[in-house]
Amino acid sequence: MDAFICVTCGVQQVPSDRPPSTCPICQDERQYVRQSGQEWTTLDAMGSIGHRIELRDLEPGLTGVGIEPSFGIGQRALLVQTPDGNVLWDCVGYIDDAAVETIRSLGGVAGVAMSHPHFYGAMVEWSRAFAGAHIHVPEADMEWVQRPDGAVRPWSGALELVPGVTLVQCGGHFEGSAVLHWKGGAGGRGALLVGDTMTVVQDVRYVSFMRSYPNIIPLPASEVRRIVDAVRPYAFDRVYGGWWDRVMPSGGIEAVERSAHRYLHWIGARQPS
Ligand SMILES: [Zn+2]
Numbered sequence: 001m002d003a004f005i006c007v008t009c010g011v012q013q014v015p016s017d018r019p020p021s022t023c024p025i026c027q028d029e030r031q032y033v034r035q036s037g038q039e040w041t042t043l044d045a046m047g048s049i050g051h052r053i054e055l056r057d058l059e060p061g062l063t064g065v066g067i068e069p070s071f072g073i074g075q076r077a078l079l080v081q082t083p084d085g086n087v088l089w090d091c092v093g094y095i096d097d098a099a100v101e102t103i104r105s106l107g108g109v110a111g112v113a114m115s116h117p118h119f120y121g122a123m124v125e126w127s128r129a130f131a132g133a134h135i136h137v138p139e140a141d142m143e144w145v146q147r148p149d150g151a152v153r154p155w156s157g158a159l160e161l162v163p164g165v166t167l168v169q170c171g172g173h174f175e176g177s178a179v180l181h182w183k184g185g186a187g188g189r190g191a192l193l194v195g196d197t198m199t200v201v202q203d204v205r206y207v208s209f210m211r212s213y214p215n216i217i218p219l220p221a222s223e224v225r226r227i228v229d230a231v232r233p234y235a236f237d238r239v240y241g242g243w244w245d246r247v248m249p250s251g252g253i254e255a256v257e258r259s260a261h262r263y264l265h266w267i268g269a270r271q272p273s
């Protein structure tokens with residue numbers, strides 16, 4: 001049996017004899033099935049056509065984890081390293097021995113957590129490569145787990161995974177959409193790792209907020225305000241989005257507030273005070 005991986009979203013399914021007929025994550029209105037139809041692959045098939053994990057040092061204590069050539073929605077994960085343990089934030093739909101070995105030399109992975117289901121990738125493979133590291137999934141999004149596993153741990157609200165590294169549930173894109181606050185990031189000014197709970201846009205001085213990014217379905221004012229309210233208590237300067245080129249180098253909460261203000265204006269909502 002193979003654990004098939006959806007070519008469009010990169011999320012791995014429970015092992016089966018034959019590829020599943022549909023991918024529930026891509027069937028949802030927040031994703032899409034390619035016009036050419038549903039396609040599946042496996043880790044072995046990906047390896048045989050030359051996919052590999054690319055690791056990039058982004059700043060002291062932070063390593064990017066991506067797939068080359070690009071796969072799925074092109075996302076990359078982030079490994080936050082602390083003296084008390086490392087957290088893999090977000091996931092990708094592939095894993096290889098070379099990356100596992102390098103990450104072990106950096107202290108391994110104590111816990112895995114994702115911003116939302118579009119970044120679940122091959123999370124069970126990553127957990128198993130690191131002694132069954134716990135996979136933290138928001139209670140509200142448990143229905144989106146495509147490959148249930150004993151390492152999955154439900155959570156809600158906020159959860160400090162290791163000292164100074166805290167999961168914060170924001171809602172919006174998904175009810176369980178979360179960010180990871182890394183107190184020691186950006187030279188101690190703090191960093192917010194957001195996936196696309198809020199997304200760092202092409203103009204990296206701003207973020208934006210959507211129910212669906214590919215299908216361009218906006219969020220209502222109440223959800224945008226809820227996301228900003230959830231992150232306001234945390235000190236941060238830098239914002240890491242879910243892709244290599246989506247990083248807001250500085251600006252912190254002021255930039256997030258300014259982004260929300262602009263968004264609320266253009267959806268015709270009253271501006272926040
Ligand atoms: Zn899919």
Ligand SMILES: [Zn+2]
Pocket residue numbers: 116118173196213
């Ligand atoms: Zn998404």
